[in-house]
Amino acid sequence: MTARNLVTGAQNTWCPGCGNFVIQFAVKNTIQELVKEGTDPDRIVLVTGIGCHAKMADYLNINSFYSIHGRTLPVATAIKMANPDLVVLACAGDGDCYAEGLDHLVFAAKRNTDITLVVHNNRVYGLTTGQYTPTSPLGFRGRSTPGGTLEDPFNPLEIVLASGATYVARGCTRRMDLLQKVISGGLRHRGFAFIDVLQVCASYFNLSDYYDEKVYEIRDHDERDYGAAFMKAREWDYNSDAPIGLGILYRSEKATLEERLALHRGPGKDRAATIKKILDKKV
Amino acid sequence: MDEISLLIGGRAGDGINSAGMVVAHLFNHLGYRVYMYFDYPSLIKGGHNYAIVRASRDKIGAHRDKVDFILALSQDSVDLHKEIISKNTELIFDSSRVRAEGIGLNLPGILKGESAPPVMGNSCIIGAFARAAGIEWRVLEEVFTRQIPKALPLNLTIARRGYDASRECCRIPPLKNFPLPVLSGNEAIGLGLLHGGLDAYVAYPMTPTSNILHFMAEVAEAHDLIVFHPENEIAVIMMALGLGYAGKKAAVGTSGGGFCLMTEGLSLSGMNEVPVVIVMGQRAGPSTGMPTYTGQTDLHFVMHAGQGEFPRLVVAPGDAEQAFTWSSLALQLAWKFQIPALILCDKTLCEGFFSFTDPTEMIPEVRQDAPSGEGPEYQRYEITENGISKMLCPPAAGMVIKVNSYTHDPAGISTERADIAVMMTEKRMRKGATLAREIENLNPVVIGGIKDADQGILCWGSTLGVCREVATGLDLRLVQPIVLSPFPLEGVKAATVGMKRLIAVEENSDGQLAMLFARHGIRIDHHIRRYDGRPFSVEDLEARIREALA
Numbered sequence: 001m002t003a004r005n006l007v008t009g010a011q012n013t014w015c016p017g018c019g020n021f022v023i024q025f026a027v028k029n030t031i032q033e034l035v036k037e038g039t040d041p042d043r044i045v046l047v048t049g050i051g052c053h054a055k056m057a058d059y060l061n062i063n064s065f066y067s068i069h070g071r072t073l074p075v076a077t078a079i080k081m082a083n084p085d086l087v088v089l090a091c092a093g094d095g096d097c098y099a100e101g102l103d104h105l106v107f108a109a110k111r112n113t114d115i116t117l118v119v120h121n122n123r124v125y126g127l128t129t130g131q132y133t134p135t136s137p138l139g140f141r142g143r144s145t146p147g148g149t150l151e152d153p154f155n156p157l158e159i160v161l162a163s164g165a166t167y168v169a170r171g172c173t174r175r176m177d178l179l180q181k182v183i184s185g186g187l188r189h190r191g192f193a194f195i196d197v198l199q200v201c202a203s204y205f206n207l208s209d210y211y212d213e214k215v216y217e218i219r220d221h222d223e224r225d226y227g228a229a230f231m232k233a234r235e236w237d238y239n240s241d242a243p244i245g246l247g248i249l250y251r252s253e254k255a256t257l258e259e260r261l262a263l264h265r266g267p268g269k270d271r272a273a274t275i276k277k278i279l280d281k282k283v
Numbered sequence: 284m285d286e287i288s289l290l291i292g293g294r295a296g297d298g299i300n301s302a303g304m305v306v307a308h309l310f311n312h313l314g315y316r317v318y319m320y321f322d323y324p325s326l327i328k329g330g331h332n333y334a335i336v337r338a339s340r341d342k343i344g345a346h347r348d349k350v351d352f353i354l355a356l357s358q359d360s361v362d363l364h365k366e367i368i369s370k371n372t373e374l375i376f377d378s379s380r381v382r383a384e385g386i387g388l389n390l391p392g393i394l395k396g397e398s399a400p401p402v403m404g405n406s407c408i409i410g411a412f413a414r415a416a417g418i419e420w421r422v423l424e425e426v427f428t429r430q431i432p433k434a435l436p437l438n439l440t441i442a443r444r445g446y447d448a449s450r451e452c453c454r455i456p457p458l459k460n461f462p463l464p465v466l467s468g469n470e471a472i473g474l475g476l477l478h479g480g481l482d483a484y485v486a487y488p489m490t491p492t493s494n495i496l497h498f499m500a501e502v503a504e505a506h507d508l509i510v511f512h513p514e515n516e517i518a519v520i521m522m523a524l525g526l527g528y529a530g531k532k533a534a535v536g537t538s539g540g541g542f543c544l545m546t547e548g549l550s551l552s553g554m555n556e557v558p559v560v561i562v563m564g565q566r567a568g569p570s571t572g573m574p575t576y577t578g579q580t581d582l583h584f585v586m587h588a589g590q591g592e593f594p595r596l597v598v599a600p601g602d603a604e605q606a607f608t609w610s611s612l613a614l615q616l617a618w619k620f621q622i623p624a625l626i627l628c629d630k631t632l633c634e635g636f637f638s639f640t641d642p643t644e645m646i647p648e649v650r651q652d653a654p655s656g657e658g659p660e661y662q663r664y665e666i667t668e669n670g671i672s673k674m675l676c677p678p679a680a681g682m683v684i685k686v687n688s689y690t691h692d693p694a695g696i697s698t699e700r701a702d703i704a705v706m707m708t709e710k711r712m713r714k715g716a717t718l719a720r721e722i723e724n725l726n727p728v729v730i731g732g733i734k735d736a737d738q739g740i741l742c743w744g745s746t747l748g749v750c751r752e753v754a755t756g757l758d759l760r761l762v763q764p765i766v767l768s769p770f771p772l773e774g775v776k777a778a779t780v781g782m783k784r785l786i787a788v789e790e791n792s793d794g795q796l797a798m799l800f801a802r803h804g805i806r807i808d809h810h811i812r813r814y815d816g817r818p819f820s821v822e823d824l825e826a827r828i829r830e831a832l833a
Contacts, residue, residue: 008696010696010697040678042677042678042679042680042681042682043677043678045529045677047525050688055697057685057687057697058696058697061683062683063677063678063683063684063685064684064685064686064687064695065524065525065528065555065686066555066685066686066687066688066689066691066695066697067521067551067688068547068548068551068688071517071521071547071548074513074517074518074519074521074522074525075521075522075524075525075528076525077522077525078485078521078522078523078524078525078526078529078533079525079526079528079529081483081509081511081522081525081526082482082483082509082525082526082528082529082530082531083529083530083677085678086529086677086678103514103515103517103518104514104517104518106514107513107514107518261509261511264503264504265503265507265508265509266502266503266504266505266506266507266508267505267507268505268506268507269506269507271477271478271480271506272478272643274477274502274505274506275474275477275478275641275643277505278470278474278502279464279466279474279639279641280464281429282464282465282466282470282639283311283429283462283463283464283465
């Protein structure tokens with residue numbers, strides 16, 4: 001793709017060493033890949049929430065809906081609903097998607113809406129300067145929990161598996177090659193694709209060394225096996241020390257929301273005729 | 284006999300609303316104009332439900348304090364309505380459940396004899412009423428055929444049993460008018476939205492607007508319309524904005540509690556200029572309040588909801604024709620100006636039924652001026668003289684379309700620059716000013732009653748029907764602003780010119796419309812307020828107006 005520069009030229013304000021650079025790079029490469037294969041770049045839409053991750057809407061020179069905190073998925077779902085020909089990518093933060101907008105995550109998975117969600121999961125609030133999120137480990141000392149958090153984190157992979165997602169994967173900003181692979185797989189998947197990306201926050205929660213030590217590429221795993229996917233998801237609970245598998249945990253085929261919706265829409269296009277018909281019935 | 288009133292009552296689950304509608308259609312087919320008020324508590328089975336059906340030569344939009352007939356399926360339908368029974372009231376009742384004087388029908392016996400389910404007791408009592416009111420059998424047959432297509436033969440058999448068991452008490456004279464469609468306010472809103480160009484309706488169920496969702500879902504079976512019921516009202520409004528961004532004209536419906544959840548999305552619509560229409564059906568609050576009862580307590584809430592400053596349209600229709608017209612206009616204006624538009628209604632309008640004259644021919648056309656959008660690169664928020672930028676939706680060949688909740692530059696990229704913040708604030712202000720000018724050309728203020736009277740009633744929303752009737756009866760002028768934001772100052776000044784005494788009628792305790800008028804320098808002399816969740820009856824309002832005038 002040479003016709004369009006995928007970067008806007010807006011000044012980048014991420015901290016040096018921020019994992020978002022890696023995610024944006026992987027997303028940009030994937031888009032280039034899709035365009036090379038024939039996807040019209042005008043058909044691609046990015047939806048972001050609010051937080052450091054969301055600045056991608058300013059930086060990437062593609063259609064975008066820079067939404068509000070926690071509210072990426074209803075917007076992305078509706079864009080796809082309005083026009084199933086669009087390729088819809090939602091990028092959300094962990095505070096954004098797992099706290100403020102968790103309800104929408106469960107429902108997007110339940111509906112199997114054909115969109116791809118990338119969660120920039122740095123396990124800390126960055127833009128609001130360092131508070132715990134739903135995936136921060138127990139005892140995390142943030143500015144709202146100086147004595148350490150009182151709650152165990154939850155495991156987002158288990159939540160989306162239980163909710164009905166048909167593509168569940170994990171990436172890490174310390175493994176660019178694997179990250180691009182799962183994002184690319186997600187964008188090509190028909191149905192709700194969920195990618196949890198373990199992202200380092202250079203300023204408030206830099207787990208670079210930790211992830212370097214723990215992550216590994218998932219191999220010899222049957223991604224069509226729902227039970228095996230749960231086992232793999234439970235290997236690490238986002239809290240205690242355990243190996244952290246990267247790659248696709250689960251993949252299956254199911255009718256999407258848009259496909260089902262299309263079956264429920266009447267054929268009538270003439271508004272005046274529809275109104276007249278209804279009024280006649282009401283006499 | 285110029286008008287007839289009737290009360291039909293029973294327990295929740297008895298199908299009182301549908302039975303009331305059938306009675307309304309009997310009057311409709313005799314050439315009368317009808318209005319139906321439905322009163323029910325928030326429960327599914329049991330309790331006391333009743334409908335008051337009123338029929339008149341002229342269009343009406345309110346009930347009276349006395350009725351000519353009571354059709355009682357429960358003892359409460361007689362005992363709880365002693366004040367509306369007069370010596371002329373004819374009682375028709377299920378003698379197995381009700382002790383009263385009048386025409387008793389042994390419903391269980393009749394139903395058992397025909398092996399009919401209990402809900403068909405309605406058909407029996409309606410049959411008995413038709414005979415009592417001197418309505419020809421063929422009128423009932425025609426109405427049943429149109430209104431009760433399910434199990435029609437059995438319903439007619441049951442109705443005939445009632446008809447034969449009854450006796451004629453009076454003869455309601457047929458009029459020469461054609462019957463009209465009878466619509467609920469909710470249906471009129473739905474049809475108006477469709478007329479205005481609606482592509483999608485999204486809602487989470489909440490009284491009193493749930494029936495718009497049900498109605499639209501039914502419409503979508505035959506018409507190409509997206510209808511969706513998501514997880515909550517936050518998702519509702521965000522979906523509407525996603526649909527709007529992608530080129531579908533979307534509306535949502537809710538009540539106060541749901542609207543609370545929508546306010547962040549409302550503010551987003553103000554900022555990112557993705558249009559949306561919100562139907563806001565008021566009910567008795569605060570909080571859960573009395574969910575199935577009425578109120579006009581959210582005017583100031585909808586006018587000011589959402590953080591920050593942005594133009595919005597607020598319209599408050601007062602009857603079915605206005606609901607149709609202004610729902611269509613609200614949608615068209617929302618898309619022209621790329622703003623949120625609110626249709627402020629209430630339980631009385633939403634769930635009341637009205638004889639409806641299709642106003643399509645009278646709806647002024649909203650011209651969609653296409654802004655230039657010229658230039659080497661598309662800018663979603665291009666700065667223009669009237670504040671309106673060209674709205675494209677993806678995919679648009681070679682165009683990048685960016686909408687943004689942050690303060691943004693014309694291309695939609697976030698910024699914190701002071702000069703751009705000022706420029707974009709002023710762009711939105713100019714849109715508001717352009718909208719205010721456009722509104723003045725759309726007859727935003729209705730003048731009714733005796734138009735040159737120097738004393739008058741000021742009302743808004745669903746009290747229009749009762750106020751119009753009382754104003755005419757007492758030789759008063761009636762002023763009803765339909766558009767409440769932007770405030771149609773010119774229209775209001777013209778409507779109140781020469782007025783020496785103005786009485787504001789509102790169903791709230793603060794006098795919210797009166798406050799709005801005061802802010803624009805228009806003094807209200809008397810206030811009549813009601814906040815028990817019930818609409819005014821004609822007699823009730825008339826007495827209070829007389830008191831104010833004395």
